[in-house]
Amino acid sequence: MENSRFSTLIYRIIGKPDKWHDDYIDIMHQILDETDSFEDPANFSELEVGDQILSRIRGTNDALTAFNTLLNESRFKMIILDEDLSPIYHNQNASELFKEVLDPNSAKDTQTLKPSLKLLVKEATSSIEPAKQSNLMALKAFDQNNDQIYLRSINNRGEGAREGSGFLLLLVLDQGRQQELLNSEFVAQYELTEKEQNVLLKLIHGRNVKEAAAELFVSENTVKTHLKSLFRKTDSKSQADIIRIALTHESQVLDSYFDPSSGLGGIVNSGTEDKFITLKNGLSIAYREYGPANGTPIVVCHNGYGCRMMVPENCDEILHRENKRLIIPDRSGTGLTPFKKGHPESWTECFGEFIDALNLESYEVLGAVMGSVFALLHAVEADDRLKRIHLASPVFVNSRKDMDYLVGIFAPSVRLVRASKRFAREIYELWLKSVTMNLGTHYRSMLDKSLGSEERKLFQANHTLDSTLNLMVNCFKEGASQTIDGISHDMVFCISPRKADLSKVTVPVEIWWGTEDNRISKDGVDNLARQLTNSTVNVREGFSEHIYYGLFEEILSK
Numbered sequence: 001m002e003n004s005r006f007s008t009l010i011y012r013i014i015g016k017p018d019k020w021h022d023d024y025i026d027i028m029h030q031i032l033d034e035t036d037s038f039e040d041p042a043n044f045s046e047l048e049v050g051d052q053i054l055s056r057i058r059g060t061n062d063a064l065t066a067f068n069t070l071l072n073e074s075r076f077k078m079i080i081l082d083e084d085l086s087p088i089y090h091n092q093n094a095s096e097l098f099k100e101v102l103d104p105n106s107a108k109d110t111q112t113l114k115p116s117l118k119l120l121v122k123e124a125t126s127s128i129e130p131a132k133q134s135n136l137m138a139l140k141a142f143d144q145n146n147d148q149i150y151l152r153s154i155n156n157r158g159e160g161a162r163e164g165s166g167f168l169l170l171l172v173l174d175q176g177r178q179q180e181l182l183n184s185e186f187v188a189q190y191e192l193t194e195k196e197q198n199v200l201l202k203l204i205h206g207r208n209v210k211e212a213a214a215e216l217f218v219s220e221n222t223v224k225t226h227l228k229s230l231f232r233k234t235d236s237k238s239q240a241d242i243i244r245i246a247l248t249h250e251s252q253v254l255d256s257y258f259d260p261s262s263g264l265g266g267i268v269n270s271g272t273e274d275k276f277i278t279l280k281n282g283l284s285i286a287y288r289e290y291g292p293a294n295g296t297p298i299v300v301c302h303n304g305y306g307c308r309m310m311v312p313e314n315c316d317e318i319l320h321r322e323n324k325r326l327i328i329p330d331r332s333g334t335g336l337t338p339f340k341k342g343h344p345e346s347w348t349e350c351f352g353e354f355i356d357a358l359n360l361e362s363y364e365v366l367g368a369v370m371g372s373v374f375a376l377l378h379a380v381e382a383d384d385r386l387k388r389i390h391l392a393s394p395v396f397v398n399s400r401k402d403m404d405y406l407v408g409i410f411a412p413s414v415r416l417v418r419a420s421k422r423f424a425r426e427i428y429e430l431w432l433k434s435v436t437m438n439l440g441t442h443y444r445s446m447l448d449k450s451l452g453s454e455e456r457k458l459f460q461a462n463h464t465l466d467s468t469l470n471l472m473v474n475c476f477k478e479g480a481s482q483t484i485d486g487i488s489h490d491m492v493f494c495i496s497p498r499k500a501d502l503s504k505v506t507v508p509v510e511i512w513w514g515t516e517d518n519r520i521s522k523d524g525v526d527n528l529a530r531q532l533t534n535s536t537v538n539v540r541e542g543f544s545e546h547i548y549y550g551l552f553e554e555i556l557s558k
Contacts, residue, residue, distance in 0.1 A: 075177050075204075075247070077143075081168040085118055087111055088167075093174050097143055101170065117141055117149075121168065124151050136171070136248045143172050152248070173247075178205045186249040190233045199226040204243050274308070274336060277329075277357045281346075285354050286336035287329035291319025297363040298390070298556065299355060300328040301371030301378075303548070304490055305472070307335040307479035310368070311552075313467045318553045329354055331374070333486020334479045343486065344493040348377045355385075366390040366555070368548040369519055370494040373397075377498065379505045389509045390555050392548040395520050396528050399497050405524025406495060407517075408545075414495050421492050429488045432480070444473050447546075452516035454542025455550040468549055502531040509535040510558045512551060514543025 077094035079087055079101065090098040106112040113121065120139050141149040150171040182197050192200070202212035209227070213220045227239070236242045278284045288308040302310045308328045312318075319326060331347060333339030340346070351374060355363065362385050367375025372394035379389055395410065397403055403414040416424035447469050451459070459465035480487060509532050513525045522539070529535045538558075543550055 075174060075180055077172040077174050079170040081113075081121070081170065083167070085113055085121055085168065087113065093176065094172070097170075097172055100144055121151060121170075125153065125168070136244055145175070147172050147175065150247070171247075173205065175205060182246065183249060186246060189249075192230075192233065193226075196226050196230055196233075199223055200230060200242065200246060203239055204246060276336075277354055279350055279353050279357075281340070281350070283332060283340045283350060284337065285329050285332075285350070287327060287354075290315055290326040290328075291324050293325060295319065295323045295325035297325045297327060297358070297360050299358075299363055299365050300326060301351075301365065301367040301374040302328060302331070302334075302475075302479075303369035303371050304487055304494070305476040305479060306368065306371070307475050309335075309471075309478055310475050310548075312549055313464055313471065315552065318556070322553065322556050324556050327358065330479070331486055331490065333483055333489060335481060337486075339483050339485040339489075344374075344490050347374055348381065351378050352381065360385060362387050364388040364390065366392070367394065368392045369545055370395050370490055373494040373498065376502065376505065377500060379507065379509075380500050380502065381504075386507055388507055389505070390512070390558065391509060392512045392551075392555060393514070393517050393519055393545040394511055394525065394528060395494060397495050397497055398500055398502065398528075398531060402497065402524065402527060403495065405521050405527060406519070407521055408519055410495055410519060413491065417492055417496055421496065425488045425492045428491050429484060432484050432487060443476065444469050447472050450518060450544055451546060452514050452542045452544035452550070454540070455514070455516075455544060455546060457542075458550055472546070472549070502528075503533060506533055510555070511535055511537045512540070512547050512555055513537065514540050514545070514547045514550075516542060516544045517547070519545040 077091065077097045079090040079094055079098055082088050087098065087102065101113055101117055103112045103114045103118075112118065117139075120141055124137050124139060136150045136152050139149045139151050143149060152169050152171065153167070178201070182192070182201065186192075187197060198216055199212055202215060207215065209220055209223050213223045216223070227242075230242050231237065234242055234245050236245060273288070275287055275289065276284050277287070286308060290311055300310065302308070308330045310328060311326065315326070318324075329351075330337035332343035332350065343350075355378075364387055365375045365378060365382075367373070367389070369392070372391045373396055375389055375391065376394075376396060379386060395406065397406070397414070400418075403418070406414055413424060413428060416427060456465065459468050509529075511525060511529060513520070513522065515522075525537055529537050540547065540551065548555065
């Protein structure tokens with residue numbers, strides 16, 4: 001296999017999202033320990049190591065189905081085909097369909113579609129305009145229950161993917177899922193009422209007007225009235241059009257998994273206005289401000305999974321009490337700030353220009369986890385307007401030796417970075433995709449488990465545990481709403497040696513670290529403090545890498 005195909009291959013990984021994090025770390029360590037050539041970049045083979053990682057992950061008991069949590073909640077029996085029309089995966093309720101569509105004469109290790117079905121798929125994909133192939137196409141084929149077989153394509157636009165490479169989905173409505181509600185985003189997009197949803201669900205699962213009316217215990221005229229409203233809201237002219245629109249939307253939930261440059265879609269957050277500053281290079285930086293306009297300005301460098309919305313629920317009350325004005329910009333490739341080539345290397349210059357544009361007479365900077373890297377790199381070059389730096393769980397690698405201080409998910413990642421930054425970024429994107437597929441459940445569960453013992457008690461005592469977890473999930477979702485390029489590039493940059501002259505940072509630096517931190521060790525924090533001329537390390541028992549949220553007011557008040 002060519003190296004250029006590797007990025008496509010990794011998006012076929014099957015891994016259970018709630019166990020992926022642990023499997024990822026354990027297996028990466030195993031493979032790296034077993035690969036003699038890994039510490040010698042001259043003899044490093046990405047494909048050799050990559051194949052081992054993929055093979056090992058596929059073989060773990062807990063890495064059964066990266067898609068199953070999502071796919072098995074789908075309204076479809078679903079089979080995924082690669083660009084060669086070879087079936088590579090199916091959800092559990094498509095087991096019988098999978099057997100039915102396979103060519104019985106094909107070998108087990110080279111499973112192919114039945115010749116007649118394969119011909120129909122080829123004809124369908126060649127006769128439809130590429131721009132419309134993401135819509136559902138009804139094939140002239142039916143399953144064993146005489147249900148329609150649909151086809152749609154997913155183009156892989158990931159870095160390293162070949163022109164025209166992608167995946168195809170064979171879809172059949174699962175009549176056993178008739179009680180499943182419509183996708184909430186689809187309902188919100190078209191502002192469907194509950195009664196309109198009920199009618200549409202009946203139509204989707206093959207009922208005519210008379211049958212729908214009988215099952216819903218309403219008159220046929222009532223069903224027709226709801227149908228007219230559905231036609232108007234979806235700008236469609238027939239029942240078939242409405243069904244196609246609804247099913248196309250539901251089948252598109254998988255698209256972002258196959259495209260690392262795509263995001264998750266933004267979230268709605270009212271109460272604070274988004275602002276924008278356009279730099280000389282054309283980059284438009286999105287940011288938000290919190291607290292009193294005349295308060296002491298603190299510019300925040302958010303963590304890797306954060307964004308301009310990274311503030312606790314009661315931040316306004318705290319900021320007014322402490323008289324602090326918080327300014328949080330989205331970094332390039334995060335939230336509403338587009339990814340620009342040259343990031344993150346160019347971010348120090350961009351960040352400086354952003355601060356200049358704010359016309360601040362004086363200010364402080366706060367960096368959280370990976371954001372600490374950008375805070376310190378700015379401080380090295382900042383003028384006397386910068387008065388103080390706050391660092392929460394500061395991940396900062398200044399030399400190759402500093403890599404050994406990183407723990408948790410960063411520990412195997414630094415070993416990958418030493419050999420190949422591109423390969424490290426692609427594997428990290430794989431992990432990100434596995435997490436983002438089920439943010440509300442699995443990522444939230446991971447966050448819940450990663451909280452420090454005292455943090456948890458604090459949030460529970462304040463009745464803010466659920467709201468804090470939801471906040472962190474939503475910040476990740478918003479940060480990755482357009483692309484994950486910013487997050488993945490930031491990770492590789494931040495755990496690579498920066499070789500910065502930290503002796504130039506003469507302002508006071510307050511470092512905050514918890515004893516249950518799973519990003520950097522206490523030795524790493526002490527090592528960073530020694531490189532700074534005026535620093536204080538504040539250690540808190542029972543706090544983790546989420547100390548920014550737990551001790552928000554205490555950190556700002558220093």
